Amino acid sequence: MSIVVDILSWLLLTVGGGFVLIGGIGVLRMPSFYTRVHASSMTDTMGAILVLTGIMLQAGFTLATLKLIAILIFLLFTGPTAANALASSALLSGLKPDSDGQTAKTDRPA
Amino acid sequence: MIGTLFSVFVLLLLLVTAVAIVQTANLFVASMLAGIFSLLLATTFFLLDAADVALTEAAVGAGISTVLFLSALALTSETERTPARWSGLALAVVATAAAVLIYATFDKPAFGDPEAPVHTHVAPWYISQTAAEVDIPNIVTAVLASFRAYDTLGEVFVVLTAGIGVLFLLSARRGIAYRDDIARRDGEGLRHYVIPRVVGRLLIPFILIFGLYVQFHGEYGPGGAFQAGAIIAAGFILLALLEGEERALQAVPLQALLYLSAGGALLYGGVGVASVLLGGNFLEYRVFLPGPAASQQLGIIAIELGVGLTVTGVLLSIFHAFAARGRGL
Numbered sequence: 551m552s553i554v555v556d557i558l559s560w561l562l563l564t565v566g567g568g569f570v571l572i573g574g575i576g577v578l579r580m581p582s583f584y585t586r587v588h589a590s591s592m593t594d595t596m597g598a599i600l601v602l603t604g605i606m607l608q609a610g611f612t613l614a615t616l617k618l619i620a621i622l623i624f625l626l627f628t629g630p631t632a633a634n635a636l637a638s639s640a641l642l643s644g645l646k647p648d649s650d651g652q653t654a655k656t657d658r659p660a
Numbered sequence: 661m662i663g664t665l666f667s668v669f670v671l672l673l674l675l676v677t678a679v680a681i682v683q684t685a686n687l688f689v690a691s692m693l694a695g696i697f698s699l700l701l702a703t704t705f706f707l708l709d710a711a712d713v714a715l716t717e718a719a720v721g722a723g724i725s726t727v728l729f730l731s732a733l734a735l736t737s738e739t740e741r742t743p744a745r746w747s748g749l750a751l752a753v754v755a756t757a758a759a760v761l762i763y764a765t766f767d768k769p770a771f772g773d774p775e776a777p778v779h780t781h782v783a784p785w786y787i788s789q790t791a792a793e794v795d796i797p798n799i800v801t802a803v804l805a806s807f808r809a810y811d812t813l814g815e816v817f818v819v820l821t822a823g824i825g826v827l828f829l830l831s832a833r834r835g836i837a838y839r840d841d842i843a844r845r846d847g848e849g850l851r852h853y854v855i856p857r858v859v860g861r862l863l864i865p866f867i868l869i870f871g872l873y874v875q876f877h878g879e880y881g882p883g884g885a886f887q888a889g890a891i892i893a894a895g896f897i898l899l900a901l902l903e904g905e906e907r908a909l910q911a912v913p914l915q916a917l918l919y920l921s922a923g924g925a926l927l928y929g930g931v932g933v934a935s936v937l938l939g940g941n942f943l944e945y946r947v948f949l950p951g952p953a954a955s956q957q958l959g960i961i962a963i964e965l966g967v968g969l970t971v972t973g974v975l976l977s978i979f980h981a982f983a984a985r986g987r988g989l
Contacts, residue, residue: 624863631859638853 594629598648711882821973889971924969
């Protein structure tokens with residue numbers, strides 16, 4: 551039984567780590583501001599869900615799991631909100647969503 | 661092994677972030693990088709098993725400081741002014757100071773050396789006596805609030821003095837009169853950003869409850885009054901960012917913040933004076949109650965409350981001082 555939980559937990563941790571890695575690569579490689587926000591918000595949601603669920607399986611039925619659930623709920627509220635705030639304030643300050651990669655050169659801080 | 665590797669990795673990231681902060685000319689980017697630096701530093705502290713310091717660094721360094729930097733940036737330009745010329749004298753002073761500091765590290769004990777002076781002086785006594793004298797699991801709290809309560813008293817007064825200094829610098833010219841300003845502004849905060857506002861308002865009560873938990877659970881787990889003060893201040897700063905200064909000042913007026921800041925330090929000092937009046941030494945808690953451990957715990961809770969009040973009051977006063985100044989200019 552415990553070996554099944556371990557395998558499941560490591561599977562979740564690895565896949566979650568993969569999502570975080572993809573998010574990181576996305577932030578570096580995506581062509582424009584909005585696509586980069588999209589990549590980083592994936593780290594906040596999929597990465598956090600998978601990694602924290604993996605840790606919860608390691609912790610078992612303890613107080614630590616309850617705290618991890620609280621952290622997960624907090625992240626699921628704040629992560630997408632932060633991504634939304636970032637994107638909407640960029641839009642309001644005049645950065646046009648643009649798919650041809652033109653904005654990539656201009657929106658990088660000097 | 662993995663732990664060491666991870667520590668080295670985080671330390672390298674710290675170095676990279678520090679160089680990036682120096683290199684960037686954009687002050688907004690520098691503030692964000694300073695927040696990342698603090699978070700990495702908190703991770704390093706946590707890897708060194710210093711959970712209390714890690715929590716402080718995360719709450720104050722990565723949280724409150726970043727907000728204060730951003731409010732200060734609202735008063736100034738976003739890019740760094742380039743120095744007119746390189747000063748040879750300044751370079752010489754910095755290089756000499758760096759050389760002296762590097763030379764000084766040669767005399768330091770090796771990393772993790774159990775024979776280092778810091779581990780052989782009073783630390784063993786604290787570790788062996790905390791259970792008997794104070795009877796709480798978190799030795800850090802026992803050291804901070806009981807064995808070395810004088811030092812913490814000094815820290816509280818440093819925080820209070822810093823707050824008074826900032827308030828003098830930022831509001832001397834305009835005085836209390838800037839409150840009328842605030843009443844006149846209504847379309848402030850993030851009122852038209854619906855999503856951050858709704859989610860933020862949902863979070864504020866939980867942030868405040870978490871702050872109280874950190875405050876009163878500090879004897880049993882990582883945390884304590886400094887961290888709790890920063891977290892509670894962060895909750896009210898979030899309110900100010902979302903709903904505008906006016907609403908935040910309605911919740912906690914400026915006058916109340918001044919009373920909080922001074923009252924916390926007064927409470928701490930008052931505990932010391934009370935122990936003198938009851939026949940003990942300054943901040944000697946054992947005179948309060950018959951049982952030694954119970955009186956220590958009572959003293960710790962009382963002075964931690966004082967620390968929490970002062971930290972919350974000072975951080976919020978500084979934030980409001982920056983925000984009020986930003987409107988006037």
